[in-house]
Amino acid sequence: MVRIVHIADVHLGYQCKNVGDKSTGREQDFLHSFQHVVDYCCDPANHVDALVIAGDLFDMADPPSSLVGFVQRTLSSLRQHGILVVAVPGTHDAYGYKSCVYRKGQLEGMHILTSFNEPLIREVSGEKVFFYGAAYIPGGNETLFESFSPFQEEGIHIGIIHGSVGLPAHWERRGQDFQLEEHDIARSHLDYVALGHFHNFKQIQCGTTLAVYPGSLEGRDFSESGERYMVVVDFRGKTPHITPIAVNTRTVKAIDINLENQPLESVSDVIDHIARNYRDPASIVSLNLQGRCQFPLDLEYVRQALGDSFFYLQLKDSTTIVDSTIVSSWKEERTIRGMYVTTLLRKIAQAQGEEKAILEEALKIGVASFMEASP
Ligand SMILES: [Mn+2]
Structure with a gap:
């Protein structure tokens, strides 16, 4: 039996600017995960024949030498264990760049496919295996897959493509992306197509081709x-x-937390509630706080107070204080704060969508200021 390990979009060298002062540690995570894949391939118990990398191994076309050296070391151990390594360039490490790492003759032991017409053909675990891949160059070879057909020879035929198959509605059609459709893949009658480019797991049955x-x-x-x-x-x-x-x-997590129906009487209660139920010091977490709340939340204060409970924390405030006890009591008052909440409540009741969200935010900011002025 032939066994391959297929990965894509490793983005080695990605600068993790979105995790504040944790960026250096976070950048190591990317190397560590790739090493994990290599270790899996090299473990004889796993019987892996080939590692296939479907583009964007690197986050940039011309990575620093230290990074190329790191990959070279993994290639050496893969070769020692008899693992074939086959790759195509992606969009971040695109072949169109003159300084592209794949043009430099480094990365010894990695077979870099640049044309569908020149497949890599190897005898693997007693089977003849054909690997077909290409380097997409925007403005140069958009139709490179249309005329493609695999060799009419007995064996396993594997395509390696970095591109968009179909397009999710929210993705713009961009000139630098290689685009193809499910029927293009179905027509190829390949046995398997190793894709890269979309960053979430997805399998697509295209006719007889997976x-x-x-x-x-x-x-x-x-x-x-x-x-x-x-x-x-x-x-x-x-x-x-x-x-x-x-x-x-490390895992990135997005979690919705409904604060409604929780006995939370102060911001400290909210902080305790989150720390007790959602503490996750190893993960990068986005918490979206929702539901009715009795008081406005100072997000930066909450975020700092939760410091060690998460590797990195992002907070979003989707709570509402419209029905809170404090707002209800103030709107009965003939005072400035009474007029403020009455006016905003009326506007919020009439508003829709984004405008409503902005007015809710204004109500929270105003209530917080009044509370600070006369606690
Ligand atoms: Mn990518």
């Missing part, structure tokens, strides 16, 4: 939350069977 995005190995932001995978592909005959295995070093 195409898979493993997703990124580490979440770069909150759109890449949850476990991150390498995909182990076993070919029983020519049919691929996939097993995604989580390999991320």
Whole structure:
């Protein structure tokens, strides 16, 4: 049986500017996850034949020497263990750049495919395996896959493509992306297509061909939350069977917390509630606070107070104080704060969507200021 490990979008060298002073440690996580994949491949118990990298191994076309050296070291151990390494360039480490790392003849032992017409053909675990991949160059070879057809020879035929298959509604069509459709892949009759470019795991059955995005190995932001995978592909005959295995070093999580119906009488109670129920010092967490709250929350204060409870914490305040006891009592008063809350409550009742959210925010800021002025 032929077994490959398929990864993509490793983004080695990504600068994690979105985790404040934790960026250096976070950058190591990306290296660590890649090393984890390499260690898995090199473990004889796992019987891996080949490691396939479907683009964006690096976050930049011309990575620093230290990073190239790190990858070279992993390539050496993969070679020692007889693991074939096959890769295509991506969009971040694109072949179109003259200074592209894949043009420099470094990365010894990595087979870099640049044209579908020149597949890598290897005898692997007693089977003939064909690896087809290409370097997409914007403005140069947009139609490179349209005329593609695999060799008419017995064996396992694997495509490696960094590009967009179909397009999620929120993605803009961008000139630098290689775009193809499910029917393009179906027409190829390849046995498996190792995809890269979309950062979340997705499998797409295109006719008789299975195409898979493993997703990124580490979440770069909150759109890449949850476990991150390498995909182990076993070919029983020519049919691929996939097993995604989580390999991320750290997890990015987005969690909604409803504060309603909790006995929370002060900001300290909120902080205690979060620390007690959601503490997660190893993870990068975005908490979206929701529901009715009796008082406005000072987010920066809450965030600092929760410091050690998370590797990195982002807070979003979606709570409402419209029905709070304090607002209800003030609106009966013939005072400035009474007029303020009455006016805002009327506007909030009439507003929709974003305007409503802005007015709710204004109510919280105003109430917080009045509370500070006369606690
Ligand atoms: Mn990518």
